[in-house]
Amino acid sequence: MDIVVLGGGVIGLTLASLLEKQTEHNITVVSPNQQEAARYSALTYASKNIFTYLGIWEAVLNSDVGMYHKMHLYDANTQAAIDIDAHEFGAAELGHIVNNKMLSEVLYRRLQDTRVNFVDGFATELAHGAQKSKFLVNDQMLSADLLLGADGSNSWLRKSLDIPSYNYSYQHHALVATVELHTKHYNTAKQIFYPAGPLAFLPLSAPNTCSIVWSTNPEHAKTLMQMTEEEFAAEINVAALHSKRFCFPLNMRHVTQYVGSNWALLGDAAHVIHPLAGQGMNLGLLDAATLAEKLQNASLNNLYNSLRAYERARKGYNWGMIGLMEFCKRTFGSKNKGFNTVRSVGMRALNKFMPAKNLISKIGMGVYGELPLSARGYL
Numbered sequence: 495m496d497i498v499v500l501g502g503g504v505i506g507l508t509l510a511s512l513l514e515k516q517t518e519h520n521i522t523v524v525s526p527n528q529q530e531a532a533r534y535s536a537l538t539y540a541s542k543n544i545f546t547y548l549g550i551w552e553a554v555l556n557s558d559v560g561m562y563h564k565m566h567l568y569d570a571n572t573q574a575a576i577d578i579d580a581h582e583f584g585a586a587e588l589g590h591i592v593n594n595k596m597l598s599e600v601l602y603r604r605l606q607d608t609r610v611n612f613v614d615g616f617a618t619e620l621a622h623g624a625q626k627s628k629f630l631v632n633d634q635m636l637s638a639d640l641l642l643g644a645d646g647s648n649s650w651l652r653k654s655l656d657i658p659s660y661n662y663s664y665q666h667h668a669l670v671a672t673v674e675l676h677t678k679h680y681n682t683a684k685q686i687f688y689p690a691g692p693l694a695f696l697p698l699s700a701p702n703t704c705s706i707v708w709s710t711n712p713e714h715a716k717t718l719m720q721m722t723e724e725e726f727a728a729e730i731n732v733a734a735l736h737s738k739r740f741c742f743p744l745n746m747r748h749v750t751q752y753v754g755s756n757w758a759l760l761g762d763a764a765h766v767i768h769p770l771a772g773q774g775m776n777l778g779l780l781d782a783a784t785l786a787e788k789l790q791n792a793s794l795n796n797l798y799n800s801l802r803a804y805e806r807a808r809k810g811y812n813w814g815m816i817g818l819m820e821f822c823k824r825t826f827g828s829k830n831k832g833f834n835t836v837r838s839v840g841m842r843a844l845n846k847f848m849p850a851k852n853l854i855s856k857i858g859m860g861v862y863g864e865l866p867l868s869a870r871g872y873l
């Protein structure tokens with residue numbers, strides 16, 4: 495079968511690597527060779543397992559990677575906190591912080607000298623057929639038995655096929671930067687919940703450097719972007735700013751349909767969620783691992799069944815995470831004093847209740863629910 499993966503971001507390249515390892519299909523990746531802005535992502539234990547399975551975890555670790563084994567969730571309104579320590583659950587860490595661009599480069603290197611072909615450019619002009627689909631890349635006509643759209647939140651494939659989606663604005667912009675702290679981070683990821691939105695500190699490899707994600711209302715984000723570097727560093731109480739600031743409007747999107755007879759969507763092309771729990775890329779990686787697994791024994795005769803099995807495994811799971819993000823955003827964004835007191839009491843109680851903390855850490859580590867084999871960590 496001729497498979498075309500659209501999009502050479504982390505999700506598209508991971509999918510191509512898994513298909514290359516797990517199937518016999520012909521694989522082409524179509525994507526422009528673009529440089530990503532300096533962004534970092536928190537990777538779960540399940541995602542680490544996928545990269546270990548692909549044999550590239552050592553190479554990922556040799557790039558600019560931070561590790562965190564503690565998590566401190568702090569409610570700035572009521573001073574209540576929840577502390578989670580991986581060691582309490584017998585785990586070595588809760589997750590890693592990786593640079594998106596470096597991760598893409600490691601994946602790209604893995605695919606060199608394999609049977610995966612690369613075509614550099616944007617796919618355009620889709621002629622979708624019941625059997626083969628055709629499209630243009632730089633005036634060159636390409637065709638595929640199966641089109642897999644990992645082409646990001648503005649997915650060309652989703653738009654070309656006119657796939658409807660649920661979507662709304664979170665009324666938040668995310669400000670991203672790298673900062674130097676006054677003290678060491680001690681491999682602790684911190685999330686401070688302000689009424690306007692959460693500020694996350696993600697520990698990087700240098701002992702006093704963090705990547706920050708500050709999700710806040712658009713007016714506040716604009717003010718933060720206009721501050722001088724010194725004013726901004728003082729505002730978040732850090733020693734210095736180490737990078738440019740980037741700002742992204744945040745929207746929720748979830749497609750109503752992940753698959754058709756000869757296409758599928760995954761990663762941000764299928765769902766975009768609030769970054770407050772650092773789960774968007776991790777969900778996309780589980781999509782990729784599940785889809786590759788379901789395509790292992792797929793042929794042109796049973797393709798739709800395999801694609802539907804992927805959709806059944808992932809859609810409800812991703813809805814669950816979208817709901818959880820909404821719950822967190824509303825819970826910490828409430829201006830109701832009575833509700834805030836209840837939240838504070840709830841957080842303090844939860845902090846002493848190990849089974850609940852265990853559940854939170856399992857969700858945070860991506861090790862709950864039905865996982866594809868490559869994400870389970872014992873292959």
Ligand SMILES: Cc1cc2nc3c(=O)[nH]c(=O)nc-3n(C[C@H](O)[C@H](O)[C@H](O)COP(=O)(O)OP(=O)(O)OC[C@H]3O[C@@H](n4cnc5c(N)ncnc54)[C@H](O)[C@@H]3O)c2cc1C
Nearest residue numbers: 501503505535536617645646650761762772773774775776
């Ligand atoms: C502020 C912020 C912080 C985040 N932090 C985290 C985090 O800590 N942890 C986490 O798990 N997630 C996080 N996320 C989410 C994560 O960044 C995304 O889920 C992830 O990068 C999506 O990857 P992707 O490969 O699906 O899409 P993208 O990275 O957008 O890649 C899409 C690719 O498709 C290509 N493309 C586009 N159009 C076409 C076309 N027509 N033809 C061919 N190719 C095309 C693009 O060039 C690109 O290479 C965060 C998001 C934001 C906004």
